[in-house]
Amino acid sequence: MTDSSLDTAWAVDWLRRSAAVVSENRMALIELDRAIGDGDHGENLDRGFSAILEKLDSEPPLTPAATFKLAAMTLMSKVGGAAGPLYGTAFLRMGTAMGEAVEIDSALLAAGLAAARDGVVARGKAEVGDKTMIDAWTPAVDAAISAADAGASPAAVLAAAAAAAESGAVATDPLIAHKGRASYLGERAIGHRDPGAASSAMILRAAAQAGGASA
Amino acid sequence: MTDSSLDTAWAVDWLRRSAAVVSENRMALIELDRAIGDGDHGENLDRGFSAILEKLDSEPPLTPAATFKLAAMTLMSKVGGAAGPLYGTAFLRMGTAMGEAVEIDSALLAAGLAAARDGVVARGKAEVGDKTMIDAWTPAVDAAISAADAGASPAAVLAAAAAAAESGAVATDPLIAHKGRASYLGERAIGHRDPGAASSAMILRAAAQAGGASA
Amino acid sequence: MKKLINDPKAVVDESVEGFGLAHADLVVVHTDPLFVTRKVAKAGKVGLLSGGGSGHEPLHAGYVGFGMLDAAVPGAVFTSPTPDAIIAASVAADSGAGVVHIVKNYTGDVLNFETAAEMAQADGIEVRTVLVNDDVAVEDSLYTAGRRGVGGTVLVEKIAGAAAERGDDLDAVAAIGQRVNDNVRTMGVALSACTVPHAGVPSFELAENEIEIGIGIHGEPGRHKIPMEDANGITDRLLEPILADLAPVTGDKVLLFVNGMGGTPASELYIVYRHAAKVLRDAGLVVERSLVGNYITALEMQGCSISVLRLDEEMTELWDAPVLAPALRWGM
């Protein structure tokens, strides 16, 4: 791995850091989901990412794409609810976008993140402003593409994506939800952060930390 | 009615005052029963005595005995639980003991109270110290007989009975119960007053007030 | 207090009225006095009657129907019904072969049913009484009112009901009811108290991490409070006195009944059932029949009771016999 590319170790580290941050924030995500959903988001993701850790130990993947496909299959079969298929699709599409590459440069990284986001949109049909994880992913992808176009390193691309995702998550606070369970609440969802946007920001921050740590 | 006897008006007044005191203390009796029973004693007696009031209006009784039999039949068919048959039997036996008399002197009054108490014992098999209404009735009957033997007026007999019943009720506080629901509690009943003893003391106080008021 | 009720004093009347409307194909509700009878009576059959305070639904009215009760007499909430209602229901349940009263052993129930039985007998109706007292939480001694009738009541009603339905005579029906009672033991636990509508406050206090062991079905406090435990631990605590008292021997066949107190999800009852079945198996018993659900409740109390009934062949056959009541139905 060089300054200008990320490798399988990064992908694995990303997942491990995601597992750690989700586990640490399990209760916080439950609380967010309790307010405008059914209170299981933290539990569901924690179950899924714990299972990923076990899989990473028992069948270490050989490429970034294989790493993300392992994550996708595990999330799909362990998480359930809305987040399982959505995160599952995100990681699956990212893996597919990365093909056989073992070194991920900034352009491929941005393309991978865009494919992940497009996968979530394809499954969930949410638009920006619907108060879903898309409100974190779309600004993250936009920032990643801009950074990559401007010649930034993969680590910088990830840092830009994470920061944008965090702002995007915060920006869901004043919204009415149009998708997912929070949409049943109408105006009562106002003032609450979308749990999926919050977890997406955490996971993208984990990607940046893995990128920075190994850069 | 004279100083030396009570009449039907007294009997009716007793029941009316009992209804009033039970209704006023409905919640207090519920609380006592909630602590060591099932929390219905106040509700049950209130239902019974309210029904007695209606009956007294619609079919005014002509003798003390008829008054007490009306009370007995109403309590028996409206109260249920343990208190219904026990109070029902008490008033029934008191009525029977008074026969056709329209003037109740101290001796007959004491005999009536004793018959009432004996009826409760016959049905419920409780002894003094079992933490039941008998712990109010037995000292009341003893005091009534002593007073009558000493030549006291009926009003004074009732006052003595009421005072003794009140002490008897208070004296149930430290006891373990051997009859009724409170017996399931073993030592946990200690420190609580028996609800039936408490209501008996109230009802006997009502008798004395009716006697005093009309004396 | 938050309840789906109107006037607290009308709870029983309105509820039984709704019950009658919802199950008009099976039961008839009589008012003033209030009691419930089977829609299609069977001539010449021994009548089976039960009753007691309300708040234990579906007990007893839910068990009125083919193969179970002929009449049920609901009292006020947690208060035994009065003799006049029991007598009226006995008259309705009698088709000449006599009536068996199934009475839970509480002072109030015993006194009111005793009075009613006396008066019904005086009116020429033969009455036998089966007194249910299966609760091992209560010491059965001279110094208590004796063991309470709890979960076993449902089993007595089903099995005696099947005996009456097949044509057993008065003494035989009473005898099989008694045999069920002699072979069943129950113990309960509460995680929360219930609130009697007319009282408006919970019937006892439990701290956030306390449970009440040896609870009855009237919101009365139990044997003692203990700190919260897991389901397996609680199940062990309930089964231990049951097995000590029932003293079954290896190879005995039993019916395992895990009953919800009203406010406990079915999923939790099955977690208790799972461990109870294992404990019985480990004790060398054969769980031949099972019942899991809210069958004898204490309003919205959270908790459960476990009953173990030692079966013989006849009891098993009568248990399996068809029953068609609002709250218990199989074979038809």
Place this chain on the structure above:
Amino acid sequence: MKKLINDPKAVVDESVEGFGLAHADLVVVHTDPLFVTRKVAKAGKVGLLSGGGSGHEPLHAGYVGFGMLDAAVPGAVFTSPTPDAIIAASVAADSGAGVVHIVKNYTGDVLNFETAAEMAQADGIEVRTVLVNDDVAVEDSLYTAGRRGVGGTVLVEKIAGAAAERGDDLDAVAAIGQRVNDNVRTMGVALSACTVPHAGVPSFELAENEIEIGIGIHGEPGRHKIPMEDANGITDRLLEPILADLAPVTGDKVLLFVNGMGGTPASELYIVYRHAAKVLRDAGLVVERSLVGNYITALEMQGCSISVLRLDEEMTELWDAPVLAPALRWGM
């Protein structure tokens, strides 16, 4: 949080295991992935499968049996099951005539069942999906996830189950399921919240005199909070949007389903039933069939839902057809 559970993470596995032990005569529990199938499958019959988050017991596993479901797939508490389990259950439920998936309309359920259906179809199993969305509390617009599937689900499962049992083909079973969904409307109320085991705290807050109108079955907040009212008032509030949306005409025959959310005594459900039956009668409708009890719950939540299903002759006939499942049984 006080619950009769062991490890919060093992609640579903242990509960379903206990369920399987208690009903070993009717169902088989498969683990890893977890699903439940009918003990005696019928060859050549269309398979009926449902599933969803746990915590709604007896839904769905309680309805596996003759005349109803062939398979049920329980997810984690309040969390849709995953595609692998749905696929495995679909394979088990298919005897060559295809499988109908009955799915409650929640994003999670829809996405997981969609994925599973795609993959099962790719494996050569014909799948049809009936999406249940009977909850009138939710606006069905482009700006929401659409109406939720709630109480109507039980009715869809029973009636479509009877159609499958009598031998209807795949499209016909799906069509009758769809017809039930099109003719049923539901609205719920909560008097208290429930506590998801892994969360350990109640799913929403209600003041002592507040109730939540338009509640779903996942402890999610409802449409709005209002001050506590009496049962008749609450019943009126639930029926009003149901009737406005269903728009029945005088003389229509309906099934009235009063469902308990898990922590409400049966007596209260009958008080609601009593008034609801009166309101429907006053609206010129004929209450032809009734169902009262805990059939689709939200753990120990206190409250209820009312469903009104407009019946036609075929639906009534299929409703009456025999069913033999752990939680619904008649005619056999």
